Amino acid sequence: MNIGQAASASGVSAKMIRHYEESGLLPAARRTESGYRQYDVNEVHTLRFIRHSRDLGFSLAEIAELVSLWQNRRRPSRQVKALAQAHIQELEQKAAELMAMKSALEHLVHCCHGDDRPECPILEGLAGAAAVAPPSTVKRMAQRVAL
Template identity: 55%
Template sequence: MKEDDIDHRTAWPVNIGRAAELSGISPKMLRHYETLGLLGDVVRTDSNYRQYSLADVHSLRFIRRARDMGFGLDAIAELVSLWHNRKRSSASVKRITQKHLGDLTQRIEALQAMQRTLGGLMNLCPGDGRPDCPILDDLAHPAEPLCAAAQTGTKLYKPATPAAPRRNTR
């Protein structure tokens, strides 16, 4: 949804369904973010229905974007607070972002190591009709040499040699 659609084509305040639609967040997550205090106090009608302002929807869009970037809820709470604080220092925002970027880098490296290991194990597996499988062996009994061999592509696993064909003795 375009920013203009939010500002000019909507009668404010809006109910939870419309706020969810405008922000791209489900009503359930919207209520969750509210209980976490990420939105501040949301106005309610006499019937206790939530009423969301334009500023609330902008905050929800900010939260959704931060979630899309992988920030955790604690970091998002800090970022929302800093976003609303016009006396903030950008150093605080940068510190939070640097920590998150470092965490992402570590996760990416761990995922790449898993990818190399699984790729190596797949190369070691003959994928035939025999029951021997180095992938299952490694999952059951992880051993450094096998994992290291899998990452480098070295074949430590020797498939069983097929049985010699039987001769017909009749």
């Protein structure tokens, strides 16, 4: 099947299929004489595996390791479990950070009257947090927003 058909069958866009090939996550596709990529059922199955892994928030590096473990029928399941448990811990940390951000924002919203006055505790709080926060905290705040 061509890249469009593989994209439809796997739920992964053609652009992402190309990206996965370029990054080595998926082997380079066979090509027709005219240069079109060709995929078989096994590669589509791998693409679905990758998509499901992405849906669970695994990084590309973690997915590469998972694909390798998945394809190695002699691997011990403890390696897979350890990787999944580490990912759970990362997700729990992100969830805690998101809840802290939500709580801080809820506090700022609660303090704001939301009327016609120009005073706004939300803007003042945001300006104050950025003005007094050390660079490492500002960097962490920016990374959290990127989530």
